Amino acid sequence: MNTTNQNMNVTKEYIDTAGHKSGMFIESTNLNNPVLLFVHGGPGFPQYAHVKASGLSWANHFTVCYWEQRGTGMSYNASTQGEITLERIVADGLEVVNHLKQKYNQEKIYLCGHSWGSLVSSIMASRQPEHFLAYIGIGQLGRHYESNRDTYDFLLETAIERGDEKAEKHIRSVKFNKGFYKSQEYRKLLGRYLNKYGGGTKREGYSSWEGMKDIIECKHYTWKERLNILKGIFSSYQALGESLANTDATVMAPRFEIPVFIVHGVYDYQTSYKEAKRFYESIDATSKQMYTFEHSAHSPFVEEQERFMEVLVGDVVGVVK
Known part of the structure; x- marks a missing residue:
């Protein structure tokens, strides 16, 4: 499916990942722009609808891929997805990376992970840095306990x-x-x-109803896919909760042979600022920078969009160039 809205090219597509169909949205105003893969949080909570509702304009500067992880949304199929594990999702993610590199004829891409997705993408970037221009961790996970x-x-x-x-x-x-x-x-x-106390999704709060409203109003989803997001939130946490609770991202991803940028809200208590800072201070990287967003909780890329875009376009792309 391809649609154009105010010069925005939106593609909804699927690829085979080890016998399972994985879905993604790809958005861009210029398909010659560098590619950025966004790895969502949860586990099991695709964030395309939330980001779209926020009006974040990063697709003006990047060809942004919103991959939906095995077991949720467009990538939910109980008959083919098998056991949902961290290693399986990391492997899927690397297949998506290869697909994007080939599709857009780019040697390397940007990798951006949020929350649970920051664990997945940290591992991807640490293990196979040759695919990536830089890693951007938002709401960076450290030690979940x-x-x-x-x-x-x-x-x-x-x-x-x-x-x-x-x-x-x-x-x-x-x-x-x-x-x-x-x-x-x-x-x-x-x-x-x-959320009531301002330490959740957004500093000013973000209710479950608001999250549902964003999903319902996102016209690019079918009703089945909307239902599969709800199924995926439950089943993914059931499958991954224990490994998430016992994982230390600094052990799984200790070294990055690419630039690393950590973006974190000071009021974030879904993945605490303290743990994100520990992650940042513990890792080795060719270069690294941490940005503290003083008015944000768990979603600084949505809550303080202007500053986020300054970091992304000015600092991240500037360092890579």
Whole structure:
């Protein structure tokens, strides 16, 4: 499917990844622009609809590929997707990279990962740097357990500061431990307070209803694909939650033979700023830079778009040139 809207070329396509059909959107105002692969978070939560609703204009400067990972959205098919693992998704991602390089006749591309996607793309960039011009990590994942410890402390401290005694009592009633990733009570805490307290998707909050609204209003999805996003959010976390909880990105991706740029909101408590900074300080790279977004939580590329584009077009492309 190809459509053009205000000089924007939008392509919806699928490729075979080890016998499974993986889908993606590709957008650009000029197909000769450098290619940027965006690796979404979750796990299992494609962000095309959210980014489109925000009005982010990076497709004016890059040919942007929004790949939907195995097990969600356009890439959900219970009969062919098999076991969903981190290694399988990394392998799929590298197949997508090869597809993009061949399709657009480019020797190297930019790689950008958000949240869970920053773990996937960190591994891709660290293992096979020959494919990439640079790596951009947004809401960079470090150690998920330690990050969630920061989250729990933030929720409790915020409840106390606000004099929210009911919330404080609720938060104290849930004991944080190594099994946090499978605790329904802990998930309820996150759902009830993280966005409310400004440490979630966006500093000013971003409700589940807003997320659903973005998906429903995204005209490029079929109703089946919209339903498969919801299925994928649940099943992907079920499959990947334990490995995510026990993974340290600095161990999985310790060395980058390309420039690295970390973009992080200071109010981010989905992947804590503290853990992102530790990741940045721990890794080796040919060059590296970390940008602190003072008015953002987990989505600085959406929350502070003008500054993000200055970093992306000015600094990232400038360094590569």
